[in-house]
Amino acid sequence: MSGHIKLAQIKKGNDAxxxxxxxxxxxxxxxxxxxxSGSKVRVLYTAPFGDPxxxxxxxxVLSLRKxxxxxxxxxx
Amino acid sequence: MKIALLGNPNTGKSSVFNLLTGLRQHxxxxxxxxxxxxxxxxxxxxxxxQLIDFPGTYxxxxxxxDEKVVYNVLSNxxxxxxxxxxxxxxxxxxxxxxxxxxxxIYDLGLPTVMVLxxxxxxxxxxxxxxxxxxxxxxxxxxxxxxxxxxxxxxTRILEAITTAKQSENRIxxxxxxxxxxxxxxxxxxxEAEKRFAKIDTIIPxxxxxxxxxxxxxxxxxxxxxxxxxxxxxYLIFAAILLLIFQFIFSFASIPMDFIDAQFGxxxxxxxxxMPEGIFNDLLTQGIIPGIGGVVIFVPQIAILxxxxxxxxxxxxxxxxxxIMDRLMRPFGLNGKSVVPLMSGVACAIPGVMAARTIADWKxxxxxxxxxxxxxxxxxxxxxxxxxxxxxxxxxIFGFFNLQGLVLFALYVMGVIAxxxxxxLLKFVIKAKTKGYLLLEMPAYKQPRWGNVxxxxxxxxxxxxxxxxxxxxxxxxxxWALASYGPGDRMEQAVITAEKFxxxxxxxxxxxxxxxxxxxLENSYIGIMGKTIEPVIAPLGYDWKMGxxxxxxxxxxxxxxxxxxxxxxxxxxxxxxxxxxxxxLKEKRADGTPVYTLATGISLMVFYVFxxxxxxxxxxxxxETGSWKxxxxxxxxxxxxxxxxxxxxxxxxx
Numbered sequence: 001m002s003g004h005i006k007l008a009q010i011k012k013g014n015d016a017x018x019x020x021x022x023x024x025x026x027x028x029x030x031x032x033x034x035x036x037s038g039s040k041v042r043v044l045y046t047a048p049f050g051d052p053x054x055x056x057x058x059x060x061v062l063s064l065r066k067x068x069x070x071x072x073x074x075x076x
Numbered sequence: 077m078k079i080a081l082l083g084n085p086n087t088g089k090s091s092v093f094n095l096l097t098g099l100r101q102h103x104x105x106x107x108x109x110x111x112x113x114x115x116x117x118x119x120x121x122x123x124x125x126q127l128i129d130f131p132g133t134y135x136x137x138x139x140x141x142d143e144k145v146v147y148n149v150l151s152n153x154x155x156x157x158x159x160x161x162x163x164x165x166x167x168x169x170x171x172x173x174x175x176x177x178x179x180x181i182y183d184l185g186l187p188t189v190m191v192l193x194x195x196x197x198x199x200x201x202x203x204x205x206x207x208x209x210x211x212x213x214x215x216x217x218x219x220x221x222x223x224x225x226x227x228x229x230x231t232r233i234l235e236a237i238t239t240a241k242q243s244e245n246r247i248x249x250x251x252x253x254x255x256x257x258x259x260x261x262x263x264x265x266x267e268a269e270k271r272f273a274k275i276d277t278i279i280p281x282x283x284x285x286x287x288x289x290x291x292x293x294x295x296x297x298x299x300x301x302x303x304x305x306x307x308x309x310y311l312i313f314a315a316i317l318l319l320i321f322q323f324i325f326s327f328a329s330i331p332m333d334f335i336d337a338q339f340g341x342x343x344x345x346x347x348x349x350m351p352e353g354i355f356n357d358l359l360t361q362g363i364i365p366g367i368g369g370v371v372i373f374v375p376q377i378a379i380l381x382x383x384x385x386x387x388x389x390x391x392x393x394x395x396x397x398x399i400m401d402r403l404m405r406p407f408g409l410n411g412k413s414v415v416p417l418m419s420g421v422a423c424a425i426p427g428v429m430a431a432r433t434i435a436d437w438k439x440x441x442x443x444x445x446x447x448x449x450x451x452x453x454x455x456x457x458x459x460x461x462x463x464x465x466x467x468x469x470x471x472i473f474g475f476f477n478l479q480g481l482v483l484f485a486l487y488v489m490g491v492i493a494x495x496x497x498x499x500l501l502k503f504v505i506k507a508k509t510k511g512y513l514l515l516e517m518p519a520y521k522q523p524r525w526g527n528v529x530x531x532x533x534x535x536x537x538x539x540x541x542x543x544x545x546x547x548x549x550x551x552x553x554x555w556a557l558a559s560y561g562p563g564d565r566m567e568q569a570v571i572t573a574e575k576f577x578x579x580x581x582x583x584x585x586x587x588x589x590x591x592x593x594x595x596l597e598n599s600y601i602g603i604m605g606k607t608i609e610p611v612i613a614p615l616g617y618d619w620k621m622g623x624x625x626x627x628x629x630x631x632x633x634x635x636x637x638x639x640x641x642x643x644x645x646x647x648x649x650x651x652x653x654x655x656x657x658x659x660l661k662e663k664r665a666d667g668t669p670v671y672t673l674a675t676g677i678s679l680m681v682f683y684v685f686x687x688x689x690x691x692x693x694x695x696x697x698x699e700t701g702s703w704k705x706x707x708x709x710x711x712x713x714x715x716x717x718x719x720x721x722x723x724x725x726x727x728x729x
Contacts, residue, residue: 026512028261031268032135033514034173038276044297048306049402052411054517060170061296061517063398068512 008069010043016074024071034058035072077125078157079118079237082181083165084174085132086518088193091224092165093129094526096233103534106145110699120234128157136180137264140435150184151255161240163189168198168205171283175275182214183253187240191233192221197519202286209281216243225524250274296519303395313396320383324376324422331375339368357559366551369631370544373423376453377539378532380422384415385531389523394515401513407495408502410439411513420450424692425543426535428699436511442501444699445709448692449494451487451684454632458683459486461636465656466676489684543691550630550690557601569594596641601626616675616725632688674728678721686717
């Protein structure tokens, strides 16, 4: 499987690898939380209504809104 | 020596702080900003040092007001809080992310202590840490491990602080590690990538995962599936809310009645044992009731923050934010707005302050604007008096108590108003940045009772000091306005009242009550009440209620006591039976009763909306840093209260 998709599109329970983050004002914040390219993430669960989502980032769980997850490009 | 305590959120940093300083701590603000600054005294070998607890951050580069403090202090050696030693607390079970901040601080060149906290959690997750290898990456740092939850490691940390040394030519973790300027986003991003790249190369040499723990689900994740479930998640949260409110409303009344009675006794005792005069009056009618009016709310606030601290400590609060965020967003609020709104049910002051955790400016502003609409505990005495007065005690639909139902409706009205106003403000307030929610979901933990206790103590202290100052000041001003009148107006009124009492052969208590009423009517505040009568007449109020509206600006519950004085009734503090009987007998000029259903409902609606609390206004001013927002809120609530009361009175009468 190749080609970039967005973290927001990853289904519950699936793994992905971060490729890049869009140049938004949140980019540095997301990088500082460890979402650098190559880091492994897993979508653990979502809130009711599918938003926000909880993601495991190399050992810690971060919740983020779909709009934020849309800034993160990943590969499966 | 100044020692800075730094670290990511949820690393047990505050436990380390409590472990090192115990109760010898002081909570204030960092200069110029409303960011909480906890300082504590630290004794090492008989010398005292100052330990400063900085807000938890993921990076030295700020993304919120809180985090700016860390950057401002660490980037400027001339800052009064610039530390001599940095103690960085790391969550040992989460080394990758924690090392990021640590490496940033290490590269500043200051003496640095690394506290590997939560070693027990790392153990449980079958993680082992090669401290030697970690040390070789940061040769100048002193590394200690601790488990602050069980108070392990205090002496080791203290020792480390004394041995940590300044190093002139520190080999920084990454090259070119000088601090970037605050708005050089590009360099900060580049630095983040560089640091994590380096961390990812050293982690395999430091961290080993024992057994095949990785594939199995952790207990936290299992619990999360239930607590964030679309149905059970909300049900459990609703049940917890119900439990908390049960405690606040039912069980808090026991200590509250006790406090009320004690202050009453104290006033009476002083009134009797001190020589009569102005000082006696000021003390027994102004100051003591003023202080009593603050202390009475302490039980409810303590109970609320006891529960909130437990929810926070266990990590459950993050899940509440998680499941509530989507529901709050259409109203321009954030999942984190839940805590301020919940606090508002006890008192808006800690609620408004709790909005600090919301990083987005617009969402934080809206939260502050609407939190005082939640019906706080000071409204309860007003509600209960009015309900008992105009709502018949009967059961409808078989089991609903009508009076209870009305009380519930008043609370619901507050919530609906809060959400409605929030939704409107969403369109009015311009966003400075795009709202976001980036929240760590910490692993579930047992609450640390020491931390819970300290939180409760601090919140109560903040409330008593903030609200106390203002309520006390207003109580004294109002006492003066109620005790003095222009010219000899009051003396004349007293003489008339005394004559009336003699003619009608009133007993001593009745005469005293009558005189008190006459004095109040002719005091400055009585005149003020009469002046505003034309304005409040369309709401169904007369000047007597006008006086009570003005006096209750100190605190809403003063309304009840004021009415008692005006109607010359002895305030029995409990069921207000004499007051209620008197009020029901009150007639207008045309002979119709004053306290009808229409007037009662109109007053209740007024108190749901009106910003009848100076202490809250002061806190809103401080937290928003703006008079504009403070007066906007006052005006908005005033208009709502007036219109709401006007409509209810006109429709019902």
